Amino acid sequence: MNQDLKLIFELDELKRLQAIPAEEISGYAFEKEEYHPIETFGFSLRDEGDDIKGRCNGILYYGCLYINQLWVDKDYRKKGFGKQFVNAAENLGKEKGCLFSTANTMNAKAVGFYEKLGYFVEFERKGYHEDSIFYFLRKDFTD
Numbered sequence: 001m002n003q004d005l006k007l008i009f010e011l012d013e014l015k016r017l018q019a020i021p022a023e024e025i026s027g028y029a030f031e032k033e034e035y036h037p038i039e040t041f042g043f044s045l046r047d048e049g050d051d052i053k054g055r056c057n058g059i060l061y062y063g064c065l066y067i068n069q070l071w072v073d074k075d076y077r078k079k080g081f082g083k084q085f086v087n088a089a090e091n092l093g094k095e096k097g098c099l100f101s102t103a104n105t106m107n108a109k110a111v112g113f114y115e116k117l118g119y120f121v122e123f124e125r126k127g128y129h130e131d132s133i134f135y136f137l138r139k140d141f142t143d
Helices: 022-033 081-095 108-116
Strands: 006-011 039-046 054-062 066-072 098-105 120-125 134-142
Touching: 006 081, 022 098, 039 081, 066 081, 081 098, 098 108, 108 120, 108 134
Parallel strands: 066 098
Antiparallel strands: 006 039, 039 054, 054 066, 098 134, 120 134
16 A cells, blocks of 8 residues: 555645745845745645645745644544655755754644654644644754
């Protein structure tokens, strides 16, 4: 079943989906502050029919890899694809010179997933409906 899936890297895939003029913001930051350009990325997990069975996307900015979204179809969970997504994103971040990776979630189970991959809860934000907590996670890249 896993042999029919492929993980595909899609650099700057989010630019097609966002209405925000990312190139202008990034260009201005580089011109005025000499920051490196902001880049978006996306990975997808697709089956033999090219249907998406998982996604991971985010942003590379100012030395930070930010994993914005990570999702795996319920039929493909617990098979290592989430870990593959995070590893692929981290490898990209390291190649681009990022110093650390961040992710966030309101799912307490997801916190455990990230902690197994070396992340720690940097801080929590409380005050959401039903006493939900927004967890901000971080993993430092060390040599």
